[in-house]
Amino acid sequence: DIQMTQSPSTLSASVGDRVSITCRASQSTRNWLAWYQQKPGKAPKLLIYQASSLEIGVPSRFSGSGSGTEFTLTISSLQPDDFATYYCQQYNGYPWTFGQGTKVEIK
Amino acid sequence: EVQLVESGGGLAQPGGSLRLSCTASGFTFSNYEMNWVRQTPGQGLEWVSNISISGSITLYADSVKGRFTISRDNAKKSLFLQMNSLRAEDTAVYYCASGRYCTHDKCNNAAYFQKWGQGTLVIVSS
Secondary structure (H helix, E strand, C coil): CCCEEEECCEEEECCCCCEEEEEEECCCCCCCEEEEEECCCCCCEEEEECCCEECCCCCCCEEEEEECCEEEEEECCCCHHHCCEEEEEECCCCCCEECCCEEEEEC | CCEEEEECCEEECCCCCEEEEEEEECCCHHHEEEEEEEECCCCCEEEEEEECCCCCCEEECCCCCCCEEEEEEHHHCEEEEEECCCCHHHCEEEEEEEEEEEECCEECCCCCCCCECCCEEEEECC
């Protein structure tokens, strides 16, 4: 199985900050990597697919980069609605696997 | 509006069974592979099972293989998960989620989870 490791596990930041979350894969996933945002009590929401493609309706302050084994989700200017937990997921091969999550907290 | 609505969760005893359902609306259900993804309390997300558009091909995580069965009814735009021999570690919120878009015998590479239901809670406890 491909193991996905996110860092940091928790990130404290202020509104307006630029924040980045890293996702590392135990083997190459090419660019078959998605990012999700989850708020308490809600289902995950797709933000980014194919490492850097923005899902329709997602604000442009979200961006994704990387390929192979290292990927980054960046929020260019953190907004109040962005405080949530973020997950990466590889879909290069079965079983599809998720990172453990990164909680973005208010500083 | 795209909607996936799960039902069937609840309390089950270890060794017992539950059948989850997911009803779709607002998109062409029969053109999408479908998945079950679960989230254990305080932990992350785990993909559980996938089914092809025809239902002829199914995939399972090792943790549920031999115990869970995924199926679908395209006419009723419904997805199912039959869960047998339940264990305490199966306690989780179960989500149905869309997968790859397919036409005839070809699917795209979009095996991420674009559409999600609200989830249904399964608790396995005596």
